[in-house]
Amino acid sequence: MRTVGCLIFDGVRAFDYAVIGEVWANRASRPGAPVFELRVCGPEGARVRLGGGLERVPDFGLDALAGCDLVVVPGVEDPAASRDPSVLAALRAVHGSGVAVAALCAGAFVLAEAGLLDGREATTHWALAPELARRFQAVEVHPEVLFTGGDGLWTSAGVAAGIDLCLHLVRAAHGQQVAATIARAMVTAPFRAGGQAQFIPSPVPEDVGRGDDDPLTAARAEILAALGTPWTVRRMAAAALMSERSFARHFTAATGTTPLRWLLEQRVLTAQRLLEETDLPVDTIATRCGFGSAVSLRPAFVARVGVAPREYRTRCGFGSAVSLRPAFVARVGVAPREYRRAFRGRGEE
Structure with missing residues (x-):
């Protein structure tokens, strides 16, 4: 998982869009983490209106989603709004070709409208879960969990749970160490299980302190x-x-x-x-x-x-390249590939 598509269209949440960028595009303070290509995709030539009054012109059209290893759909401001048919068609096509698709928060409504969640488990923000279940009765809605999915389709609960799902997807593809490195750079918890409850009545123990x-x-x-x-x-x-x-x-x-x-x-x-x-x-x-x-x-x-x-x-x-790199750099001073380029042809190991 090196090429990640962020699908944007009118009404997506600016926070979720930013989370996707932080996880897969921000390269600061991430020693040993792989470099990802984040493609911000949307209806070609359209200026997308994000929540909060922000605007963004996609770098790629919808056809660029097909070249991604993962496509992430941010949450939407208005779950009841109808989506551009071309966006829904692009999601169906990319998932049908075997590309994994994940939706954050109310982005689950977009996947459901595209028909991708029929007969599957899904979640969304706890306050929106009843509406998701009412509108899309073929979807098995689990309002209590942080994220759920598998077999190439994932959904998350609201706000911070989107970070948890993104880090889970990094962890599944590149390992715990890489996910922890990214989490540390974001100053966020490195691991919260998907089955954990969305809402904990007393998150701080009474006898703390x-x-x-x-x-x-x-x-x-x-x-x-x-x-x-x-x-x-x-x-x-x-x-x-x-x-x-x-x-x-x-x-x-x-x-x-x-x-x-x-x-x-x-x-x-x-x-x-x-x-x-x-x-x-x-x-x-x-x-x-x-x-x-x-x-x-x-x-x-x-x-x-x-x-x-x-x-x-x-x-x-x-022994994998991801695991080797931090230790190699600490002891040799350069990355393994850079070392190989420097000494190739000199008869040196």
Whole structure:
């Protein structure tokens, strides 16, 4: 995933458009991250009116979407507005050709109007979810999650959840390290699971500021330090010195997800990191992360990352160009390709 298309048309949200640019076009402070080509595409020759009174002339016409690895649709200011038929036709054509398509916030309405979400799961901003479900009854709307998708189609909830989905797509294509580098440059959280709740009633624990005595924080730290342990809710609750019911209730209120779902996400995330940063056998990684074997790791990994562990390692892992570059530059002073160009033909390794 190196060429990303940002599809703009009248009424798209300026914030979402900016998020796409920050993730895939801003090259500052990103050592080791690949250089992406961001194509801002729209109806040819048209001046697009973004939300907030901004205007933008697309750099490319709609036909340039076909040459992209991913197309991202920003949210729209007015979900009820009808879209340019040429925009909808372009989305159908590009997805039909195998290009992945993602929509941020109310951009889900655009995908639904194009017929791409029929029979699929989707989400949008929680306040707009009932309207999406009412207008497009063939779409299975999940208003509680940050983002959802797979098989080349993705949707996200509102505002900051669009950042989460964009970083997830980077992570799936280029690895956790690259996504974390981009997140750090954006000064945003590097990972929020798609299944996490959109709205957490009490995002800051009540006893924050009272030292390190938060039982949930202590329990999570203990779990993360021993992911290979066969954790159950009962065992996690015991680590927090709580009853199972009380622990589950407080955990969900604090994190936006259930203890077992959080545990699974952490295990997959750790497996990603180990595949990227070490040459440990996949079976060893699976055991360390609590899956027991590579056979058990594979379905959970594929469901959340989109590829099998061994394919992920080939693409993003130990020994890949993306993983090699930061360490090589730190020790040699130039990137691997630059080093090769400098010494090619001199008989030097």
